[in-house]
Amino acid sequence: MYIVHIASECAPVIKAGGLGDVVYGLSREIENQGHTVEIILPMYDCMRYDHIWGLHDAYKDLFVPWYDSTIHCSVFCGWVHGRLCFFIQPHSEDHFFDRGCYYGQEDDNMRFAFFSKAALEFLFVSNKRPDVIHCHDWQTGLIPVMLYEMYKWHGMANQRVCYTIHNFKHQGICGKEVLKATGLNNDEYYFNYDRLQDNFNPFALNMMKGGIVYSNHVNTVSPHHAWEARYSGVSYGLGHTLELHHYKFNGILNGIDRNIWNPEVDTFIPYQYNIDNLEDKAKNKKALRERLLLKENKKPIVAYIGRLDRQKGVELVHHALYYSLHRNAQFVLLGSATEASINNWFCHEKYYLNNNPDCHLELGFNEELAHLIYAGADIIVVPSDYEPCGLTQMIGLKYGTVPVVRGVGGLIDTVFDKDNDLNHPEEKRNGFVFYQTDYNALESGLERAIGLWHYFPKEFEKLQKQGMNYDYSWKNPAQRYIDLYDFLRHK
Template identity: 75%
Template sequence: MYIVQIASECAPVIKAGGLGDVVYGLSRELENQGNCVELILPKYDCMRYDHIWGLHDAYRDLWVPWYGGKVHCSVYCGWVHGRLCFFIEPHSEDNFFNRGCYYGCNDDNMRFAFFSKAALEFLLQSNKRPDIIHCHDWQTGLIPVMLFENYKYEMGLQRVCYTIHNFKHQGMGGKETLWATGLNNEPYYFTYDRLQDNFNPFALNFMKGGIVYANAVTTVSPHHAWEARCTEIGSGLGHTLHLHQDKFTGVLNGIDRDFWNPESDRYIPAHYSKENLEGKAETKKALRERLLLRDVDKPIVAYIGRLDAQKGVHLVHHAIYYALNNGAQFVLLGSATEPGINTHFQHEKAFLNENPDVHLELGFNEELSHLIYAGADMIIVPSNYEPCGLTQMIGLKYGTVPVVRAVGGLVNTVFDRDYDQTKPPEKRNGFVFEHSDEPAFESAMERAFKLWYNHPEEFRQLALQGMEYDYSWKDPGAEYLKIYDQIRHK
């Protein structure tokens, strides 16, 4: 199958969050399963050019219709860790992608509307006719709209899979978006069953357009698909998803099995596997030495991730003192997205600086994250919402028992040792709590601590059961191929 991925990110060359990891990981898996995959990306001035091999002109004169005129673009081609990528560079006074950033500009909606138009124009003019166009998040929501309304007679039957990674950011535009992209017909698109935002009759919603026009719509875990359709997590798109539920599903993200693997991880001092866990104890000792924690017979509880409201920052803070008061050590690696939260954790870091049982690392460090995943006994993920979550998957791979809240992809990957009804005891792999409050969190932590202290062999067995799970891209890749196959033959 010939598949073209169109996205605003692809790790490691363009990475602002998890989207880049997914686009790269899925593309590699699809290739591993025997498909031809190409990626189309914006050519940002600030992307990591050191991760591109053999960057060269691929298509010098791409003229993209825009506001009744045409914008001249160049398309470059290069390999990003084995993936064939095309980068679109507009030569325009708007400087769409020469901003020193990926997102955060006042005209982001027009920047990515142009990118979507340019990506389709590149496919048309270069005579590329993929079996599947797979686009991602609001930035490419207009692609299925324009493909159907403007390009279907020239392009033929191109089928589109549209994946939503974050319902919070949906991309809004006005009538200028229609005139710029050549969609033009205001009364036609400003209707509830097409692009009109569900709550603002004067706005066009890019993500809604993607949902309405794509042949298949996915999000990043089965439970999050239910949440988006039936709860406020859908950020106002619940009814649209309900109307299109026959083509909407959740496919769990995967993790890179080469990069996250305790048997070969270059960032940890001792390798280990589920057959031989000795290296984990050695790595735990190395983690304590690195962070100046005292070497005592205590469990290490870890948190790795952003410090913000989505991630349940109030419970992350509470976890520090709960762990210390219950005979455990605590390690945190994360950066705050808001100044107030950053100030709060800087204060906590200063206050706890001399405590030999806690270390707060404010910022992000790739090497240290691997050491923490491998050296900790438990990892907490107390998110308010979590579309998929990779932290718990990585923790399981490293034999680090997850303690998670029952939301999003956490529900699909972590099964409570004591109460889960969907798995037999030998298939359970962590601790789960329901409500986003301190008593609920403490109830799960208390069970984890009691098991570690009173039944160490059973705790070890739970960690081994977690390591049995394969959350690589293998199964998600196969699931996407099934979706592609279904929409190709509709």
């Protein structure tokens, strides 16, 4: 099959979050299984050009219809660690992708509406006719709309669209100017509840809703999060739309790249190890302590790796820090805050705990250090408020770092409580799960994990190995996507 991904990110050349990892990892695995994959991306001025090999002109004069005129674009082509990527560069006074950042601009809606239009126009004029166009998040929500309403009448009637939602919180709420700009034009037609009209604001359009309504299949990134999206508030107002289109909606779990997140081959850690030589994990623990100036003692290391924001349960992260220290454990944190108030809060904690030999807070993100923390820590805590999939717990399991997670989204699909999971036999359980958002709930999971390390070390090691036995690589999710693509192309 011939698959084209259209997205706003692809790691490591463009990465702001987990979306970039998914686009790269999924593309790689699908290609490894014998299919042709191409990726279309914006050409940001701030992307990592050092990760692109052989960048060259692919289509010099792409004229994209925009309002009552056209915008001249160049399309470049290059390989990002083996993946064939096309980068669209508009030559416009709007400087859509010359902002020194990926997101966060006042005109983001127009920037990515243009990117969606340009990506489709590139497929159209270059005569690329993939079996399936795979779109990601709100930034590409208009692609299935324009494909169905416009481009299918010009030779693209056989293309099918799979639309993956990674985060329901950002939906691309916009006004009618997007219709005029893209050539969709008919305000009355699109300001309709059954099409693009936002479910709660009759004077706004919703790009993500457009993606749901017009695509051939919609999925989110874990089965449980798909259930939550329909029946709880995590879909941020799109629950009824998902219910109307439930017959084409499901959840497919993300994977992790086994060539990057694998203690057997990890070049960022001093000692590679596997399930049969966990004593080398202990050597990484010693190396982690030396790097972060932690005291060498008989205590478990509890870690948190990730953003410091409300979605990630930042209050519970803060509580986990002090609770771990109080319960005879060490604590390591690696993450950057998304709000100034949270950053100030944790800067204060870093200053207050600066001389504590059992604690280290690293405010920022360091890929190399993340690998060492996964390898050196004993327990990793993931207390998210909501979590569409989550990679942290899957990486932790691979590295023999026992996860303590809140039972939401993809966390509940991947971590099975040692004591209370009746759906899995004891030998298949791999961590600790709590469900409420209060401190007592967090403590119920963390206390069991820390206690098991202190008082039942053999049981703790058994739990580590049971976690390492799970395969959360891209192999199985990619096969599910391949089966889905095959189904769609024959619809």
